[in-house]
Amino acid sequence: MRPEILTPLFASARQLPGVGPKLIKMIARLIGLPETADHEARVVDLVWHLPASLIDRSLRPKIVDAPDGQIVTLEVTVGQHRPPPPRNRRVPYKVDCTDETGTLTLVFFNAHKDYLTRQLPEGETRFVSGKVDWFNNAPQIVHPDHLLSADEFDAMPPIEPVYPLTAGLSPKTLVKAIRAAVALVPELAEWQEPNWLIKQKWVGFTEALNAVHTPASEDDLNPLAPARARLAYDELLANQLALALVRRQMKRATGRTLAGTGAIWPTIVNALPFSLTTSQNTAIAEILDDMASGDRMLRLLQGDVGSGKTVVALAALISAVESGTQGAFMVPTEILARQHLKTLTQMCDQAGITVAILTGREKGKPREEILNALSTGEIDILVGTHAIFQAGVEFKDLGLAIIDEQHRFGVHQRLAIQAKAAGRADVLVMTATPIPRTLALTHYGDMEVSRLIGKPAGRQPVDTRVLPGEKLSEILRALPRAFAAGARVYWVCPLVEENHDLPWAAAEERHQALEKLFPGKTGIVHGRMKGVEKDAVMAAFQAGEISILIATTVIEVGVDVPEATIMVVENAERFGLSQLHQLRGRVGRGTGKSSCLLVYSSPLSENAKARLKIMRETDDGFIIAEEDLRLRGSGELLGTRQSGLPEFHLADLSVHGELLAAARDDAALILLQEPNLDGKRGDSLRTLLYLFERDEAIRLLSAG
Ligand code: ADP
Ligand code: MG
Numbered sequence: 001m002r003p004e005i006l007t008p009l010f011a012s013a014r015q016l017p018g019v020g021p022k023l024i025k026m027i028a029r030l031i032g033l034p035e036t037a038d039h040e041a042r043v044v045d046l047v048w049h050l051p052a053s054l055i056d057r058s059l060r061p062k063i064v065d066a067p068d069g070q071i072v073t074l075e076v077t078v079g080q081h082r083p084p085p086p087r088n089r090r091v092p093y094k095v096d097c098t099d100e101t102g103t104l105t106l107v108f109f110n111a112h113k114d115y116l117t118r119q120l121p122e123g124e125t126r127f128v129s130g131k132v133d134w135f136n137n138a139p140q141i142v143h144p145d146h147l148l149s150a151d152e153f154d155a156m157p158p159i160e161p162v163y164p165l166t167a168g169l170s171p172k173t174l175v176k177a178i179r180a181a182v183a184l185v186p187e188l189a190e191w192q193e194p195n196w197l198i199k200q201k202w203v204g205f206t207e208a209l210n211a212v213h214t215p216a217s218e219d220d221l222n223p224l225a226p227a228r229a230r231l232a233y234d235e236l237l238a239n240q241l242a243l244a245l246v247r248r249q250m251k252r253a254t255g256r257t258l259a260g261t262g263a264i265w266p267t268i269v270n271a272l273p274f275s276l277t278t279s280q281n282t283a284i285a286e287i288l289d290d291m292a293s294g295d296r297m298l299r300l301l302q303g304d305v306g307s308g309k310t311v312v313a314l315a316a317l318i319s320a321v322e323s324g325t326q327g328a329f330m331v332p333t334e335i336l337a338r339q340h341l342k343t344l345t346q347m348c349d350q351a352g353i354t355v356a357i358l359t360g361r362e363k364g365k366p367r368e369e370i371l372n373a374l375s376t377g378e379i380d381i382l383v384g385t386h387a388i389f390q391a392g393v394e395f396k397d398l399g400l401a402i403i404d405e406q407h408r409f410g411v412h413q414r415l416a417i418q419a420k421a422a423g424r425a426d427v428l429v430m431t432a433t434p435i436p437r438t439l440a441l442t443h444y445g446d447m448e449v450s451r452l453i454g455k456p457a458g459r460q461p462v463d464t465r466v467l468p469g470e471k472l473s474e475i476l477r478a479l480p481r482a483f484a485a486g487a488r489v490y491w492v493c494p495l496v497e498e499n500h501d502l503p504w505a506a507a508e509e510r511h512q513a514l515e516k517l518f519p520g521k522t523g524i525v526h527g528r529m530k531g532v533e534k535d536a537v538m539a540a541f542q543a544g545e546i547s548i549l550i551a552t553t554v555i556e557v558g559v560d561v562p563e564a565t566i567m568v569v570e571n572a573e574r575f576g577l578s579q580l581h582q583l584r585g586r587v588g589r590g591t592g593k594s595s596c597l598l599v600y601s602s603p604l605s606e607n608a609k610a611r612l613k614i615m616r617e618t619d620d621g622f623i624i625a626e627e628d629l630r631l632r633g634s635g636e637l638l639g640t641r642q643s644g645l646p647e648f649h650l651a652d653l654s655v656h657g658e659l660l661a662a663a664r665d666d667a668a669l670i671l672l673q674e675p676n677l678d679g680k681r682g683d684s685l686r687t688l689l690y691l692f693e694r695d696e697a698i699r700l701l702s703a704g
Helices: 004-010 021-030 043-047 113-119 150-155 171-183 194-200 205-213 226-252 265-271 278-292 309-322 334-351 364-376 411-420 437-444 469-484 507-517 531-542 577-584 606-617 621-631 637-642 657-673 682-691 695-702
Strands: 053-056 071-082 093-099 102-108 125-135 138-142 146-148 159-162 298-303 326-330 355-358 381-384 398-404 426-431 448-452 463-468 488-492 522-525 548-551 564-569 595-600
Touching (some): 004 043, 146 150, 159 171, 205 226, 226 695, 278 298, 298 309, 309 334, 309 398, 309 426, 334 381, 469 595, 531 548, 595 606, 682 695
Parallel strands (some): 326 381, 326 398, 398 426, 522 548
Antiparallel strands (some): 071 093, 071 125, 093 102
16 A cells, blocks of 8 residues: 555645646647556646746836846836727737836736736736837836735745746646745655665655756756756656566566477478578577576567567477467557467468457457357467456466567556466567667566567668658659559558647548549548458458558557558657657568658757657667667657656656666665565655556565
8 A cells, every 4th residue: 555645645635736627638748658558647746847938027127227128027117007998909918117217018908907907006016927028118027027015026936947848837727836845855765775865865756846946057057967967867766676676576576487398389380481590490499498497588579670579489389389388478559469469370270270369359259159169278379468367367387588679558457367377377478679778778677588680681771751741742743653562551640530739640531632643543441441441441452442541659569561661650850769760660661672762841849850860760670769769868758758758756867877776776786685675764765656656566566
C-alpha cells in the first residue's frame, strides 16, 4: 500500500484551486495522459511539470524610464478609466495610470468593465507588470500580466516560472495550480545516502522541488543545476531499483531446462527459402544455450527493422515445443498478431506444430475453444496481443514467452507474463528499435542482450529524400507512373482526423483527397478502426487490390508487404527519428528499388533540420537511436512519446547519462545491504518507489 503521506499527491488535480472539469482535461493533454487512462490528471502530475523558462519581473523603473519592449513592474496611481464607446468592441478599454514621472496607459481588448473597475479603483496604488510598448511617444502596456495591490505584490516572486502550455490553458491558471500542487508535497524522510548528497551539494527532495519551481535565474533551468539533477537522480534511482528488483525476482525463480531435442527444427529450417545469416545463427545459439541452462532466461534480442528476428524467435519457440512445453508470442497490435500467425503457420505447417491466435477479437465460442486447446496442450504456440494476459487464459505448460516490439510494453506486462508462467518461463524480449546504451539500461537493465547485426543479404538500400510540403503536388504527379510499374505506397500522417489546435496532416482528410485522385486505389488504417476493418484493408493492400495505404503510425511496427516500395511521411518533422526509421523499414523489403519521402512543413527548426538530415545520411538504426536521443530536445514531445521511449518526468537521458550509471550502482548496493528494503533506508526507499509509481516492484518485496 502506498504510504499515506503520499495520498494528497495522488489525488485528482481537481482539488487544486481553479481546476474544474474543463481545466482538468487540458491538464491531462498537457502532461500527455492518454485518453484511455483510468484516472484524471493528479496533483503529482503537475508537480513533475517543470518550468521551461522564466520571466524576470525585477526591473522596476519609473514610467518615463520604462524601456520599450521589456517586461517591467511599475508602481502607479490609477487614474481615469476610458471605456470604449458603447457597442464598439473594436476600440479597447483604456486606463491611465501615473507616477511622478509620467503617464502609462493600460490597454484592454474585449474588456469586462466591472472586472476592471474592481481591479483598478481610481486613486489607488497598484503594481502593474507586463511588456511596455512606446506608442506615439507614450508608454502603454497591452493586457498587463499582473495588476496587484501592495499586499499581493509583496507576495509576488520577482522571477516567474514559465511552464510549457497546451492550447487553451492560460499561464496564470497553470502557475496557480502548480504552485498549489507543489505546496501539497510533504516533507519526506531522506532516501539518498547522506554522503552522496554532500558530495553532490544537493539539498533535500522537497526543497529541491520547491527550488525547481521557483527558478531565480536561467542557470536554474539547466537540467544539470543541483536541484534539477537531484530530482532526476531520484527518478533514476527509483527506476533502477525497480529494475533490479524485477531482475532479482525473475532470476530467483529457478528456471527450467529446455534443452530441445532437435526433432523438429531441422525440418523447418531446411524448408526456409533462405539460409540463416551468421548473426541469426549466433543469436539462436545464445538463446538456446540460455534456455537449456537451469537458470531462467531473461534475454533481449535487439535487431534493426528487417534484420530477421521472427525466424530467430521461431527457433526458440520450436526448442520449447521440442522440450515438451508451449510457447507464447506476444505482439503489440492486432495487425502484427495476424501477420505473425500467418508466417509462423506457414513455416510450421509441415512439422506438425499447432499455432493459434488470441486477441481481443476472439470472443465467445471460438475463444472458448482456443482456451480449451491451450489448457490441454493441443496448441503448441499461441500468438496474440496482450489479451494473452487476461484472466482465464491458462497454458498447460508455458515454457517460453516471447514479447515482440517490447518498447510498447512495460515492466508491468513483463511481470504479468511471468505470473502466467508460474514464474518459471523463459522470457525473450525482441525489439526493433535499436536502443542507445543508456536507454537499454533504464528499460532493460534486467536483461542479457543478443544482437542481430546487419541485414540479410540482397536488400536494397532505401533512397531517402527530405522535401518541403510544397513539393507534395510533384509527388502526386509522379505516382501514376509508379503505379503503372506495380508500386505500392504507404502514406503516413501524424493525425487520424483534423484537429484545429494542430496544423498537421490528418489521415482521413488525406485519404479523401487521394481517393479523388486515384479512385478505388486507396485505403486507410488507423488506431481507431475496428480490427476486422483494419485487417480487410491490410489484406487488400497486401494483395495489391489497392495501391496506396494511408495510415497513422499503426503500420510502424512489423508490417511486411514486400511489394511496397514507396513510403511517404507527412509532417516528418513531428516524428521521432527511431520512429521514422521504423517507418522507412516498411519499404525496401522486396527486390524493387524503394524510396522514402520525408515531407516536412516549413519553416523547419534547426533541430528538426538536423534530425531529418540524419535520416538521409544513415540507415544504421543504432546511430539513429543515439542521435535521436542527443537531439531530442525536451520540446519534441510528440517524437518522444510516440517512439515509445520510457517515460521520465524529471530525468533526461541525453544529459543525465552519468547519473544513470551512478543510480544503477547505487541500486545494486542498496539491494546488497538491504535485500528486502528493510534496513535504515528501507522505508524511505519504498516511499521513493511509490512516489515514482514503481508499485509493481514493491509487490515483489512484500512477496519476499
Ligand atoms: P524483423 O527483424 O523486422 O522482424 P523479419 O523477421 O520480419 O524482420 O524479417 C524480414 C524479412 O526478411 C522477412 O520477409 C523474412 O522472411 C526475411 N528474412 C529473414 N531472415 C532472412 C535471411 N537469413 N535471408 C533472407 N531473408 C531473410
Ligand atoms: Mg518483427
